[in-house]
Amino acid sequence: MDRTYHDPVMTQEVIEILRPVAAGTLVDATFGGGGHTAAMLAAFPEATVLAVDRDPEAAEQALRFANRVRFVPGDFRHLDVLLEEGGFHDLDGALLDIGVSSHQLDTAERGFSYHRAGPLDMRMGPSAPFDADEVVNGWDRDRLAHAIGRFGEERFARRIAGAIVAARPITDTGHLASVVAGAVPAAARRKRHPARRTFQALRIAVNDELAALADGLDAVLRMLRPGGRVVVISYHSLEDRIVKRRFADEARGCVCPPDLPVCGCGRTAGLRVLTRRPLRPGAGEVSSNPRSRSALLRAAERVAT
Ligand SMILES: C[S@@+](CC[C@H](N)C(=O)[O-])C[C@H]1O[C@@H](n2cnc3c(N)ncnc32)[C@H](O)[C@@H]1O
Structure with missing residues (x-):
């Protein structure tokens, strides 16, 4: 793994949450330098791993995985369309590790850094x-x-x-x-x-990161099979709030007033939330990778409706 590109965050937690779907089709929707993908491939030899990123520099990182990973360039807000074009209709697991990679932050020419002079760019990919x-x-x-x-x-x-x-x-x-x-x-x-x-x-x-996250969650939830799991790592409260609300909304069953004798809405829960509160990295990880300190991990499982 290219350690200088990006140190993946909370990898062990991601692997443990995805372990029950280890033999299925998994998508790393924010491939970056491929740190999480590498961990999935190592832990789950039977998995089919699809990798998505909107940054052409991430696409170059995917080359080292040769035919073990299918790389799909594009924005995860259109994940279902992107994957269906490649013949994938259902997912058993999905990871969204949102925000920017260390490589993007540290490359002055990308324009994300307030420490280094660079052009006023900040586009993660050509679609911005x-x-x-x-x-x-x-x-x-x-x-x-x-x-x-x-x-x-x-x-x-x-x-x-x-x-x-x-x-x-x-x-x-x-x-x-x-x-x-x-x-x-x-x-x-x-x-x-x-x-x-x-x-x-x-x-x-x-x-347009907040809208992309909301759309991306919708796309993942449309593709997740019953029993399938989604893990989202976000780095600030604005993003975490979107994830928390979307999961809670999908996990809610009947929304009829409590005094109604029979359910009229017909709504059943489509998701089981696996993390009541967001998981945070341990002290050891924060000291070895200070950029992990703000990470907030939430996960959920699709239930049959
Ligand atoms: C925090 S990094 C992920 C690092 C990765 N987990 C690893 O181990 O190297 C976030 C990545 O997501 C990508 N990204 C952010 N928003 C995206 C979107 N809407 N669609 C596709 N990729 C996106 C960025 O280009 C960046 O490479």
């Missing part, structure tokens, strides 16, 4: 309709402030948006990081990098 330059140098202050506040949960969103608009044209990520740092009060600069939340927000906006 616009890049970070369009957001940073093109959106008006209100739209920018809304995106930074919502997707970055940044309390100084309006000040930051105002500073960005005043500093235009912003030339690269280094320039952007210093404009953001200058816009937040000194006290807020002490803990973590002051541009972290703004960069997260821009990345989420450029890649």
Whole structure:
């Protein structure tokens, strides 16, 4: 495995949750550097593993698995369409390890890093309709402030948006990081990098990540066989909330008022939630891979309806 591309997170937990479906068709919908795929192949010799990613650089990583993995380029929000085109109609297991890979973050030319100067890009793949330059140098202050506040949960969103608009044209990520740092009060600069939340927000906006996650979950749930399992690892509360709500909604049976003598809605639970609370990485993993510290893992199993 290419350790420098991305260290997979909570691998042991993923493997244990997927073990009951080890002989089936599994999809790693966020292949990245293939760390989770490699673990699946090692633990489940009978599995058929399909790998999806929208980043062409991830496609290159898949080459080393030769014919052990079928790589399908594309956006997981269209997972069912992508896999059906390849002749796969049902899944026994699915993993979504969302967000960006370390490789994407650390490659200055991709434009995700506030530590390294690079172009204002941030597109995970060619399907993104616009890049970070369009957001940073093109959106008006209100739209920018809304995106930074919502997707970055940044309390100084309006000040930051105002500073960005005043500093235009912003030339690269280094320039952007210093404009953001200058816009937040000194006290807020002490803990973590002051541009972290703004960069997260821009990345989420450029890649439409929240809508992609919601659509991707729908697509996975449409394809999961009874008994099939889905595992989602997310890295911040916005994403985790989407997963939690979608699972809870699908796990709900009858929604009739309690005083109704017979069920009129006909609704039965389609999912059994396997993680009442999200699982977190252990202290050992966090110390050896600090980027795992914010990981939140949720899993569920399809039940026959
Ligand atoms: C956190 S990394 C996954 C790392 C991987 N589990 C590993 O072990 O190397 C997330 C990956 O998901 C991909 N990705 C994010 N959103 C996607 C989407 N909507 N469709 C397909 N791939 C996506 C990114 O390009 C990135 O390679």
